Amino acid sequence: MKKRKKMGKIETRSLNVYYGGGTVHALKEVNIKIEANKITALIGPSGCGKTTFLRALNRMNELNGVKTKGEVLMDGADIYNGKVDVIQLRKRIGMVFQQPNPFPMSIYDNVAYGPRIHGQKNRKLDRIVEESLKKAALWEEVKDRLEESALMFSGGQQQRLCIARALAVNPEVILFDEPCSALDPVSTARIEALMRELKNDYTIVIVTHNMQQAARVSDFTAFFLMGELIEFGETTQIFERPKDKRTEDYITGRFG
Amino acid sequence: MAVRKEYIEDLEKLKEEVLRMGELAKESAKNAIKALVQRDTELASRIIKENVTIDELEFDIENRCMKLLALQQPMAVDLRTIGTCMKVITDFDRISDLAGDIAEIVIRIADEPHVKPLIDIPRMSELSQGMIADCLKAFSSGDIKMLEDFSERDDVIDALFDQVRRELMMIMIENPRCIANASHLLFVALHLERIGDHACNIASRILYMVTGEKRKLE
Numbered sequence: 434m435k436k437r438k439k440m441g442k443i444e445t446r447s448l449n450v451y452y453g454g455g456t457v458h459a460l461k462e463v464n465i466k467i468e469a470n471k472i473t474a475l476i477g478p479s480g481c482g483k484t485t486f487l488r489a490l491n492r493m494n495e496l497n498g499v500k501t502k503g504e505v506l507m508d509g510a511d512i513y514n515g516k517v518d519v520i521q522l523r524k525r526i527g528m529v530f531q532q533p534n535p536f537p538m539s540i541y542d543n544v545a546y547g548p549r550i551h552g553q554k555n556r557k558l559d560r561i562v563e564e565s566l567k568k569a570a571l572w573e574e575v576k577d578r579l580e581e582s583a584l585m586f587s588g589g590q591q592q593r594l595c596i597a598r599a600l601a602v603n604p605e606v607i608l609f610d611e612p613c614s615a616l617d618p619v620s621t622a623r624i625e626a627l628m629r630e631l632k633n634d635y636t637i638v639i640v641t642h643n644m645q646q647a648a649r650v651s652d653f654t655a656f657f658l659m660g661e662l663i664e665f666g667e668t669t670q671i672f673e674r675p676k677d678k679r680t681e682d683y684i685t686g687r688f689g
Numbered sequence: 690m691a692v693r694k695e696y697i698e699d700l701e702k703l704k705e706e707v708l709r710m711g712e713l714a715k716e717s718a719k720n721a722i723k724a725l726v727q728r729d730t731e732l733a734s735r736i737i738k739e740n741v742t743i744d745e746l747e748f749d750i751e752n753r754c755m756k757l758l759a760l761q762q763p764m765a766v767d768l769r770t771i772g773t774c775m776k777v778i779t780d781f782d783r784i785s786d787l788a789g790d791i792a793e794i795v796i797r798i799a800d801e802p803h804v805k806p807l808i809d810i811p812r813m814s815e816l817s818q819g820m821i822a823d824c825l826k827a828f829s830s831g832d833i834k835m836l837e838d839f840s841e842r843d844d845v846i847d848a849l850f851d852q853v854r855r856e857l858m859m860i861m862i863e864n865p866r867c868i869a870n871a872s873h874l875l876f877v878a879l880h881l882e883r884i885g886d887h888a889c890n891i892a893s894r895i896l897y898m899v900t901g902e903k904r905k906l907e
Contacts, residue, residue: 645762672764674901684764686693 440508441525441605441636442469443490448503450485450494459485461660463503467653469605472628472637474651474668476644478688481657483640487608490638491526492519507606524551527599531611533591535583535598540566540575543583543594547602561601568634569597570627589620596627607631609639613646625650644684648672656680696761700770703753707774707781708829710746711891713739714781715821717788718884722814724792725877726807728799733792743785747778766898773898777828780887780894784821787880787887794873803874804860804867809853810874813881816846820888827895836892839906846885853878 444467450460460482467473475483488494489501492512504511512522524547535543544562545553553561562579566572571593575586583594592612599607609628613621628637628650641647647654647668654671656664656679664671664680675681682688717736724732754775757763763771820842823835857871857878889906897903 644764648764673768675765681765685767686696688692 440469442508443467443606443636443638444504444506445486445489446504446506448486448489448501448505450482450489450499450501452485452494452497452499455500459499459660460489463662465655465662465665467636467638469636470632470634471652472632472639472650473653473655474647475638475640475655475657476642476647476683477657477663478683479642480659482660483655483657484610485660486657487610487638487640490606490608491523491528493528495519524602525604526606526608527602527604528608528610529592529595529599529612531614533588533595533615535586535591535594537582537584539580540583540586540594541579544597544601547598551602565597565601566594568600568631569593570623570630571597587620589616589623592616592620592624593627596624596631600631604635606636606638609637609641611640611642614642621646644672656683658683693761696757699753699757699761700763700767703750703757703774704770704829706746706750706753707778708825710743710750710778710781711821711825711828713743713746714785714788715818715825717743717785718791718814718821719818721788721791721795722811722877722881724795726811728795728803730796730799733795733799736792737789740785740789743782747782750774750778766901769898769901773828773894776894777824777891780891784884784887787884791877791880794877798870798873801870804864804870805856805874807874809849809856810878810881813846813849813853813878813885816842816849817881817884817888820885820892824888824891824895827892828898831899833896833899836896836906839889839892843885843889843907846882850878850882 445463445465448460448463449458451458463486475486477483485494485499489505494501501513505513507525511517536546538546541562544565545558548558548561563572563576566575571590574590583591586594592615596607613624616624625646628639631637632652639647639651651668653666654668655662656671656675656677658679664675664677666676671680672684675684717739720732720736723729724736754771757771820839827833827836854875857875861868861871886907893904893906896906
């Protein structure tokens with residue numbers, strides 16, 4: 434995979450999300466510009482809308498009959514435009530979830546799964562699998578065990594496998610939904626180091642409940658509360674001198 | 690119900706201890722000049738002894754800060770408060786050291802009358818104490834209005850120092866037998882000038898603690 438030029442900037446304009454047949458207004462008029470090749474962390478208490486926001490970025494919400502209004506522009510083009518092919522979109526915007534969720538198949542087949550679906554022929558697959566595993570910092574640990582079931586590996590390894598699987602289809606953006614909440618501190622540190630590596634080639638958005646993690650890894654931080662984007666800025670600014678009292682109350686733990 | 694109750698109590702206790710240390714440093718500086726004016730060696734000895742208490746307090750406060758940083762991952766205003774505490778205790782410690790140095794001078798020169806009536810030196814001392822007192826008020830209340838004119842107040846102290854220095858030089862030129870006493874007084878004036886600078890440092894840190902902006906006062 435060669436070095437790509439800066440792609441994958443995302444902008445939302447008056448983004449509103451409703452679910453429960455319109456009874457729950459989960460996101461309210463969210464306007465945000467997410468920079469390419471940066472890590473943006475989304476923080477806020479449970480139910481604040483941060484995961485809904487993350488899932489709006491690759492139209493994952495649609496799977497649950499959620500109504501979305503407003504625009505989500507990826508490199509200037511609205512991903513909610515009727516002409517957008519959702520399968521192609523999700524190829525451009527990969528996702529890694531809270532629980533490592535490898536498919537019950539071999540390491541190799543997990544990583545090759547996406548490229549095969551997108552029509553990749555077998556002779557190129559070996560290279561894609563190797564490069565994806567290398568990028569996910571897993572290659573050295575699994576290179577002699579590629580045919581073993583992914584389920585035989587540790588949680589941290591499985592999560593890196595999921596990252597490799599996301600990378601294999603060559604996305605521009607990777608969405609992380611609490612990627613470390615099921616991992617021990619060492620695996621967490623590995624994933625965080627990996628994210629910092631990956632931002633050179635990808636745009637990364639991460640939802641995390643762990644504020645120290647947001648502070649450690651991200652360049653920008655967005656604070657959500659009750660469906661509203663309260664404050665968005667450089668991570669050092671948000672954690673050292675937040676402008677909004679509500680942000681301050683949340684990050685200093687005086688909330689509620 | 691406030692969450693993180695113990696943490697918030699620990700932060701409050703930290704601020705109380707810093708205020709206590711500041712108050713002690715201010716008293717030392719005040720008493721040092723009182724001892725000088727009255728040539729009171731007993732008071733001077735007490736100041737030197739109290740320095741130990743202030744040193745211990747500095748260690749204790751530093752430990753509190755390190756513990757909060759290590760265990761609580763403070764953020765935003767809490768982080769700025771702890772950072773400010775760690776910085777200002779150094780200035781308070783220096784102020785008390787300078788007060789101790791003045792006290793030692795008092796002990797050395799108490800036998801003889803001063804070479805001149807002490808007017809500007811007590812004036813410098815009052816001004817610097819006023820600045821420290823305002824720092825302590827601002828630190829405890831978060832009201833930074835009283836810190837705004839610190840640069841000007843420090844300029845007044847600097848000007849007084851220049852005046853004292855010129856005056857003492859003239860005395861030394863005219864009467865070389867006064868050099869010992871006069872040069873000691875010159876050091877006292879210099880120490881007071883330094884105390885004013887430390888007050889400015891402390892004020893800068895408090896401005897940062899309250900506003901999040903770094904601004905140098907000098």
